[in-house]
Amino acid sequence: MTVFIIRRLLQALLVVFMMSVIVFFGVNIVGDPVYMLVSPDADQADIEAAISRLGLDRPILEQYWLFLKGAAQGDLGNSFIFGEPALKLILHHMPATMELAFSALFLAIVIGIPLGLYAGLYPDGMLSKGIMAASIFGFSLPTFWVGLMLIMLFAVELQWVPATGRGDIGSFLGIQSSIFTLDGLSHIFLPALNLALLKISLAIRLTRAGVREAMGLDYVKYARAKGLSTRRIILVHVMKNIMIPVVTVMGLEFGSLIGFSVVTETIFAWPGMGKLLIDAILQLDRPVVVAYLMIIVLFFVLINLIVDILYSILDPRVRLQDQGA
Amino acid sequence: MSAVLDVHGLKTHFFTHAGVVKAVDGVDFTVSKGEIMGLVGESGSGKSITGFSILGLIDPPGRIVEGSIKFNGEEIANAKEERLQGLRGNRISMIFQDPMMTLNPVLRIDTQMMEAILAHESVSKQTAWERSRDALGLVGIPSPEERLRAYPHQLSGGMRQRVAIATAFLNKPDLIIADEPTTALDVTIQAQIIHEAQKLTKQTGTAMIWITHDLAVVAGLADRISVMYAGRIVEQGGIDDVIDRPLHPYTVGLLGSVPTANRRGKRLFQIEGMTPNMLDLPRGCAFGPRCHARTDACDQQPLIKDIDGRSLRCLNPQRAPEAVK
Amino acid sequence: MSDATAHPALSAGIPAKVETPFQRFRAEFFESKIATVALAVFGSIVLLAILAPWITPQNPYDLAQVSVMDGRLPPGSEAFDGYTMWLGSDGSGRDLYSAILYGLRISLTVGLASGVIALLIGMAIGLVAAYAGGRIEAIIMRIVDLQLSFPASLVALMMVAALGKGVDKIILALVIAQWAYYARTVRATALVERGKEYVEAAQCLGISRFRIVFRHILPNCMAPLIVVGTVQTASAISLEATLSFLGVGLPQTEPSIGVLIANGFEYMLSGRYWISVFPGLALLFTVVSINLVGDHLRDVLNPRLKK
Numbered sequence: 001m002t003v004f005i006i007r008r009l010l011q012a013l014l015v016v017f018m019m020s021v022i023v024f025f026g027v028n029i030v031g032d033p034v035y036m037l038v039s040p041d042a043d044q045a046d047i048e049a050a051i052s053r054l055g056l057d058r059p060i061l062e063q064y065w066l067f068l069k070g071a072a073q074g075d076l077g078n079s080f081i082f083g084e085p086a087l088k089l090i091l092h093h094m095p096a097t098m099e100l101a102f103s104a105l106f107l108a109i110v111i112g113i114p115l116g117l118y119a120g121l122y123p124d125g126m127l128s129k130g131i132m133a134a135s136i137f138g139f140s141l142p143t144f145w146v147g148l149m150l151i152m153l154f155a156v157e158l159q160w161v162p163a164t165g166r167g168d169i170g171s172f173l174g175i176q177s178s179i180f181t182l183d184g185l186s187h188i189f190l191p192a193l194n195l196a197l198l199k200i201s202l203a204i205r206l207t208r209a210g211v212r213e214a215m216g217l218d219y220v221k222y223a224r225a226k227g228l229s230t231r232r233i234i235l236v237h238v239m240k241n242i243m244i245p246v247v248t249v250m251g252l253e254f255g256s257l258i259g260f261s262v263v264t265e266t267i268f269a270w271p272g273m274g275k276l277l278i279d280a281i282l283q284l285d286r287p288v289v290v291a292y293l294m295i296i297v298l299f300f301v302l303i304n305l306i307v308d309i310l311y312s313i314l315d316p317r318v319r320l321q322d323q324g325a
Numbered sequence: 326m327s328a329v330l331d332v333h334g335l336k337t338h339f340f341t342h343a344g345v346v347k348a349v350d351g352v353d354f355t356v357s358k359g360e361i362m363g364l365v366g367e368s369g370s371g372k373s374i375t376g377f378s379i380l381g382l383i384d385p386p387g388r389i390v391e392g393s394i395k396f397n398g399e400e401i402a403n404a405k406e407e408r409l410q411g412l413r414g415n416r417i418s419m420i421f422q423d424p425m426m427t428l429n430p431v432l433r434i435d436t437q438m439m440e441a442i443l444a445h446e447s448v449s450k451q452t453a454w455e456r457s458r459d460a461l462g463l464v465g466i467p468s469p470e471e472r473l474r475a476y477p478h479q480l481s482g483g484m485r486q487r488v489a490i491a492t493a494f495l496n497k498p499d500l501i502i503a504d505e506p507t508t509a510l511d512v513t514i515q516a517q518i519i520h521e522a523q524k525l526t527k528q529t530g531t532a533m534i535w536i537t538h539d540l541a542v543v544a545g546l547a548d549r550i551s552v553m554y555a556g557r558i559v560e561q562g563g564i565d566d567v568i569d570r571p572l573h574p575y576t577v578g579l580l581g582s583v584p585t586a587n588r589r590g591k592r593l594f595q596i597e598g599m600t601p602n603m604l605d606l607p608r609g610c611a612f613g614p615r616c617h618a619r620t621d622a623c624d625q626q627p628l629i630k631d632i633d634g635r636s637l638r639c640l641n642p643q644r645a646p647e648a649v650k
Numbered sequence: 651m652s653d654a655t656a657h658p659a660l661s662a663g664i665p666a667k668v669e670t671p672f673q674r675f676r677a678e679f680f681e682s683k684i685a686t687v688a689l690a691v692f693g694s695i696v697l698l699a700i701l702a703p704w705i706t707p708q709n710p711y712d713l714a715q716v717s718v719m720d721g722r723l724p725p726g727s728e729a730f731d732g733y734t735m736w737l738g739s740d741g742s743g744r745d746l747y748s749a750i751l752y753g754l755r756i757s758l759t760v761g762l763a764s765g766v767i768a769l770l771i772g773m774a775i776g777l778v779a780a781y782a783g784g785r786i787e788a789i790i791m792r793i794v795d796l797q798l799s800f801p802a803s804l805v806a807l808m809m810v811a812a813l814g815k816g817v818d819k820i821i822l823a824l825v826i827a828q829w830a831y832y833a834r835t836v837r838a839t840a841l842v843e844r845g846k847e848y849v850e851a852a853q854c855l856g857i858s859r860f861r862i863v864f865r866h867i868l869p870n871c872m873a874p875l876i877v878v879g880t881v882q883t884a885s886a887i888s889l890e891a892t893l894s895f896l897g898v899g900l901p902q903t904e905p906s907i908g909v910l911i912a913n914g915f916e917y918m919l920s921g922r923y924w925i926s927v928f929p930g931l932a933l934l935f936t937v938v939s940i941n942l943v944g945d946h947l948r949d950v951l952n953p954r955l956k957k
């Protein structure tokens with residue numbers, strides 16, 4: 001197990017290193033790094049100062065070394081717009097995004113898995129067919145358009161919840177989040193639902209497929225032959241097996257939730273790092289874009305790592321493979 | 326001896342898109358207390374479906390369409406699910422063919438054994454655990470406490486099948502249906518398992534239906550034999566009668582295909598021809614196309630007749646019973 | 651076990667009709683009513699988009715035909731020029747029905763072009779990997795895996811951030827975001843095919859790898875590629891709309907459906923729903939119909955998943 005974790009950590013480091021190479025040389029090849037990293041309003045003197053400060057007059061390998069060193073120390077350049085370190089800016093916006101992504105993941109699990117379970121147990125029922133049709137829509141509907149419709153329906157027409165923004169922040173067990181206040185919950189509900197829609201569909205399909213497969217397997221028939229109640233067969237025998245792939249995939253999807261939050265945050269004016277990114281792209285605030293990219297890469301690598309470890313803990317076949325039986 | 330199980334005119338059909346599969350089509354047999362009955366036939370002849378019908382474990386598109394299954398005098402064909410659940414694993418246990426597939430891979434052995442007790446009796450977990458441990462000891466598993474903590478993949482195939490046998494005996498059932506329990510195992514382990522099962526039935530007085538496609542397996546084990554072909558029993562009688570003086574051409578063929586003691590696993594010869602297509606059975610005797618004793622009269626379905634101390638479904642018995650005597 | 655036709659004893663009994671694979675495919679495809687309707691809907695959308703100049707009352711991008719006085723009219727209003735705006739008009743007075751059909755032209759072009767190009771490139775890379783084998787294959791597949799661990803939307807977003815706006819640039823961004831899906835599909839087929847006896851036999855007979863790749867692997871990955879292609883094209887259309895909506899995709903001068911929806915966004919909170927909703931419905935019909943066709947294609951083309 002420890003060997004496994006160390007091996008995965010080394011792999012993760014390798015990926016981060018590779019991505020830094022891609023980002024760095026990508027920036028150098030796609031465009032002039034001066035243009036990429038210095039504000040367009042800068043005058044000649046500023047540009048020259050920046051060139052020497054960023055070391056752009058040195059050989060490319062040395063530049064890469066400097067970039068790495070800066071990145072390792074958390075220095076990914078200053079935002080042109082805010083004049084602050086880009087990294088700090090992103091970290092400042094991160095909690096709002098995390099809170100949104102976690103809420104969406106939560107919704108996806110509590111809505112998607114029960115529906116998928118039902119659809120898997122009664123595949124020919126009308127309700128199951130309805131659930132599956134809805135999940136195709138969930139997959140096909142563009143997130144941003146669903147977001148608009150949600151706003152129109154729940155915020156403009158019914159006026160149940162506010163349309164945009166983040167609500168009051170509360171604190172619980174030392175964690176600051178808007179999900180701990182009623183106002184905060186009313187603000188996060190729509191964007192979280194919007195972000196969750198795709199993942200709800202995914203959870204439905206995964207769970208349904210898993211249940212259908214498991215129900216036909218010998219161990220379920222054997223469990224029935226032992227006289228177990230249907231309840232125990234489904235909740236213990238079937239769910240325990242399918243939770244492994246479902247948890248794994250949903251965990252991996254957490255990264256994509258953060259990626260997709262760019263869209264949702266823009267529509268709902270949610271002050272997270274996705275909105276920051278879009279603003280940065282529109283305002284050509286490149287250091288922020290580069291910093292976001294590096295953070296996201298780190299994030300994905302981390303999520304992959306955690307999910308891998310989680311998977312090996314969940315599945316006894318993997319967990320125990322290093323030990324002699 | 327009183328009959329534990331009395332099956333009469335059992336018909337279990339599958340209503341598929343391609344047509345009706347008459348997997349079990351009019352089967353009669355009786356099993357008495359402490360008796361081992363061998364149910365023999367080629368793959369696809371309906372042995373497993375017969376077993377599952379008794380437990381009420383036939384899933385759509387299949388169902389029991391006709392006949393009666395009397396268990397200790399009680400009619401259980403198409404009985405209420407609660408009643409069947411109470412019997413399964415409690416009064417009637419089943420052992421499946423492939424020990425690799427029947428134990429749930431993500432649950433420990435103790436969980437899977439104890440639940441078979443707890444589903445039928447309200448005893449403490451401690452009691453259930455102790456009974457599971459003792460049962461493992463009975464089937465010759467060394468250090469049972471340790472095995473109870475293991476996951477299935479940590480045990481060998483033979484070990485897992487012993488676990489399944491121990492589980493089957495946990496609630497001291499009146500009847501055990503063992504569906505090819507040794508087919509997936511090595512020959513030496515096969516012999517041990519058969520020995521173990523035989524010993525336990527003698528000790529406990531449990532009746533047993535031992536399903537196999539291998540006559541050699543039941544020859545030394547069963548008290549009586551039922552030979553099945555295409556959903557029907559074609560010959561049934563005491564073990565010595567049937568093995569020493571088979572009357573049905575199919576039984577003769579099966580005996581001819583028994584592997585010899587010195588060259589186990591290798592068929593000396595097989596019955597010629599293909600196993601029948603269950604959707605398109607020949608007119609009259611289903612064995613007709615493969616039978617060398619066939620006559621024109623065989624275009625009529627042969628009825629069961631009692632000859633020479635057994636029941637037989639054949640118009641041209643292999644040897645006249647008088648000649649044998 | 652409830653799966654009837656999967657049972658080996660049963661398949662033997664089904665009489666084999668003599669028909670070409672394509673005929674059978676066609677028959678099986680049209681067995682599903684939903685898929686048939688979806689295909690018809692998609693066909694109509696494509697037709698409407700192609701015929702747009704001849705079946706719309708105005709060319710929404712010819713300034714001479716657009717009047718600001720017609721701005722934000724609700725559905726069914728009469729335009730200054732006398733025709734009825736069945737779907738209303740947008741902020742600058744364009745007839746929405748006309749704008750949607752013209753917008754579909756752009757959206758479909760971007761989606762189909764990026765889909766086809768990504769398919770060709772991804773397929774080529776996948777085949778190269780399958781042909782080369784060994785280290786090269788391992789390296790290519792690691793890159794594919796790495797890229798696939800990031801959502802396509804994020805990759806596309808990064809690409810447009812680097813490339814800028816415009817039809818050509820967004821097509822390029824979408825191709826970069828999606829080629830890996832096709833490469834992975836080809837490679838999956840290659841793995842299956844390589845294990846099969848006939849390929850092993852072909853190798854033993856000394857038939858060149860080139861031939862194996864083009865005679866055996868390529869034809870066999872066509873079916874999965876078509877399925878992935880439909881789904882990815884739908885996702886490309888949706889992604890373009892998303893990027894354009896976010897303001898980083900197509901410029902106002904090339905108003906795809908996404909741009910139209912974005913333009914309507916500001917009016918939505920004031921109750922002028924139609925400016926965003928109707929283009930949105932057009933997008934929805936397009937994407938959902940392609941996905942339904944793709945979903946059914948998967949069932950028909952993949953014998954393992956057949957019910």
Ligand SMILES: Nc1ncnc2c1ncn2[C@@H]1O[C@H](COP(=O)(O)OP(=O)(O)O)[C@@H](O)[C@H]1O
Nearest residue numbers: 339346348368369370371372373374603651659
């Ligand atoms: N779910 C099912 N659907 C259709 N036919 C089935 C199904 N299960 C079993 N059968 C048919 O029932 C017949 C008997 O099967 P089975 O009892 O498993 O044979 P065996 O004697 O090998 O145990 C087979 O010919 C098979 O085709």
Ligand code: SF4
Nearest residue numbers: 610613616623639640
């Ligand atoms: S009834 Fe006729 S065909 Fe059938 S087994 Fe007997 S002799 Fe052979």
Ligand SMILES: [Mg+2]
Nearest residue numbers: 372373504505
């Ligand atoms: Mg069987």
